[in-house]
Amino acid sequence: MANITVDGTCCKGCNICLTVCPKGIFVKSRKRNTYGTNMPAVENAEACVGCRMCERLCPDGAIDVDTEGDK
Amino acid sequence: MNKLYEKYIKKESLPTLFCPGCGNGIIQRAAMEAIEMNGCKEETACVSGIGCSSWIPCYLQLDVIHTMHGRALPFAEGLKLAQPDKKIMVFTGDGDCVAIGGNHLLHAAARNIDLTVVMVNNNIYGMTGGQKSPTTPLEAKTKTSPYGCIDMPMDACGLVMTLGASYVARWTTAHPVQLTRSIAEGMNHKGFAFIEVLSQCPVQAGKNVWGEKDPAKIMDLYKKYTYMTKTGEVDPAGARSASAIEGKLPIGVFRNDPDAPEYLEKVEAKLAECGIR
Numbered sequence: 001m002a003n004i005t006v007d008g009t010c011c012k013g014c015n016i017c018l019t020v021c022p023k024g025i026f027v028k029s030r031k032r033n034t035y036g037t038n039m040p041a042v043e044n045a046e047a048c049v050g051c052r053m054c055e056r057l058c059p060d061g062a063i064d065v066d067t068e069g070d071k
Numbered sequence: 072m073n074k075l076y077e078k079y080i081k082k083e084s085l086p087t088l089f090c091p092g093c094g095n096g097i098i099q100r101a102a103m104e105a106i107e108m109n110g111c112k113e114e115t116a117c118v119s120g121i122g123c124s125s126w127i128p129c130y131l132q133l134d135v136i137h138t139m140h141g142r143a144l145p146f147a148e149g150l151k152l153a154q155p156d157k158k159i160m161v162f163t164g165d166g167d168c169v170a171i172g173g174n175h176l177l178h179a180a181a182r183n184i185d186l187t188v189v190m191v192n193n194n195i196y197g198m199t200g201g202q203k204s205p206t207t208p209l210e211a212k213t214k215t216s217p218y219g220c221i222d223m224p225m226d227a228c229g230l231v232m233t234l235g236a237s238y239v240a241r242w243t244t245a246h247p248v249q250l251t252r253s254i255a256e257g258m259n260h261k262g263f264a265f266i267e268v269l270s271q272c273p274v275q276a277g278k279n280v281w282g283e284k285d286p287a288k289i290m291d292l293y294k295k296y297t298y299m300t301k302t303g304e305v306d307p308a309g310a311r312s313a314s315a316i317e318g319k320l321p322i323g324v325f326r327n328d329p330d331a332p333e334y335l336e337k338v339e340a341k342l343a344e345c346g347i348r
Contacts, residue, residue, distance in 0.1 A: 007072045010085070014092030014273075019287040037091070056104075056247040057290075059089060059096025061076035 002048040003066040006040060010062035013037030017054045017063060023047040026054065079103045079112075079131050087130055089123065092286030094244040094270030099127045099192060101247055102160065105254035106133075115158045115258075118147040120172060121152055122164035123198045124191035124270070141172030144179045147186050155335055158187070158258050165192040165206045169227050173205075180231040180263050184334040187257040187264045190227060193272035194280050201275035213279045228267050228325060237262035237331035240324040243269040243293040253324060261333045269320070297322045 004025065006017075011033040017026045017040055025048055029041035039062075054063045072080075078136045080103075086217030088155065106112055117128035117135045120143035128135045138146045147161045167178055168190045195213060196202040202215040206227070210219040228241050238260045242250040250268060271277070271289040281289050298316055300307040300323040307321050342348040 010072055010076075011084075012091035012323060014286050016092060016290070019291075035086075035091075041182045050209055053247070055073055055075075056100060056251075057097055057244075058073070058100075059091075060087065061073040061096070063185065064073050 002045060002050060002068075004042045004045050004048060004054075005064050005066075007042060007064070008033040008039055008041060008061045010060045011035075011039045012060055012062075013039055015040070016057050016059070020053045021048065022051065022053070028040050073100075075100065075103050075107065079106070079133075080132055081132055084130055088126055089329040090272075090274045092271065092273045093123070094193065094268070094272070094286075095124055095127050097244045097247055098124075098162075098189065098250070098268055098270060099124050099130065101251040102127070102162075102189065102254055103131070104251045105258060106177070108251070108255045109158075109258055111158055111258070114156065115160060116154070116216055117162060118143050118150060119166040120164070121163040121198075122167045123272075124164035124193075124195075125162055127162045127168060127189075127191070128160070130255065138150060139203070141167050141170070142175065143167065144172060144175040144186070144188070144221045148179060148182075148184055151184060151186060151335070152338075159185075159188045160258070161186055161188045162199075163188065163190055163225070165190065165194070166204045169205045169225055169230075176227075176231065177234060180234040180236040180265065181321075182334040183235055183237055183263045183331055185261055185263070187254065187260075188266065189254065190265065190267045191271050192227070192267050193276050194224075195276040197272045197275040201279050208280060211280045221293060228265065231263070231265045232326055235263075235331065236265050237326065237328040237333075238264035238324075239326045240265070241267040241320070241322050243290070243297060243322060244271060245293045256324075256327070258326070261329065261336075264329050269297070269322075296320065299323055300325070 026040040033039040073254045119125035121140035205225040273286045277284040
């Protein structure tokens with residue numbers, strides 16, 4: 001099970017992560033980041049397979065995927 | 072914040088000036104990961120010109136020179152000659168590298184000097200408001216080509232290959248794993264490594280070239296309008312059917328020649344031949 005966090009101070013609300021996750025873990029939400037745009041919410045994080053495409057394709061480094069193997 | 076970002080980014084200069092969804096951030100992350108893979112953070116120095124893409128290294132905790140418009144390559148060549156043990160990365164855009172700095176690109180490629188050039192190609196002049204650049208596709212309506220672009224777009228990879236660059240690759244922001252591997256290979260390569268990255272500009276190119284302002288959809292278009300080639304393939308277009316490549320750009324590592332003579336080695340050999348060193 002991975003611990004996925006989205007940093008609201010880095011996120012600019014471009015919504016790339018909503019389309020690149022193969023499991024559809026990121027969903028639209030009404031939560032605002034510090035820029036005032038909508039940032040994604042993390043749902044159903046236990047489905048994460050750890051491909052890290054969201055980390056690689058986030059242009060602002062807001063997403064951090066922490067799997068158990070990292071420690 | 073991402074763990075890799077915490078290690079490499081200057082936190083006091085955040086946020087970056089890139090628009091939401093800009094491909095520069097993806098390339099920045101790929102460059103960080105390539106440096107991490109090679110374990111050469113202390114030996115790396117970056118040079119950049121002017122343009123949105125040239126701000127990429129300015130947020131990294133590395134030695135950086137932010138130079139004049141189009142003149143990143145001459146500065147980088149000078150730095151390489153003065154500090155031959157450093158790994159020099161050059162971040163430059165399509166307008167910076169092919170338009171105003173085109174002459175410098177030709178000469179750096181012909182010398183085959185040991186640099187890693189990452190050319191961020193967003194098909195338009197993004198920072199100045201959406202004018203036509205040398206790589207704008209045909210029929211694209213921009214601020215300076217309101218009835219559709221009539222100039223053939225330049226192929227920067229083909230250009231440097233004819234001049235003798237020994238590592239040439241083209242990737243898009245939709246292929247981040249391959250891009251990271253290419254940058255890491257280019258940094259270890261002895262000779263001129265030229266990596267062109269097709270990068271989305273959702274604000275200017277999205278409005279003028281693609282007709283689509285969602286960055287994720289432009290990345291899907293990049294996957295749709297490119298086809299994969301193998302390293303060293305002689306005639307990638309001829310080997311495929313006309314319908315499979317129509318209107319598409321080849322991507323992949325086009326050339327990887329580690330035996331090509333490198334400029335600094337030639338300088339040392341000439342000095343030894345003349346009895347100076």
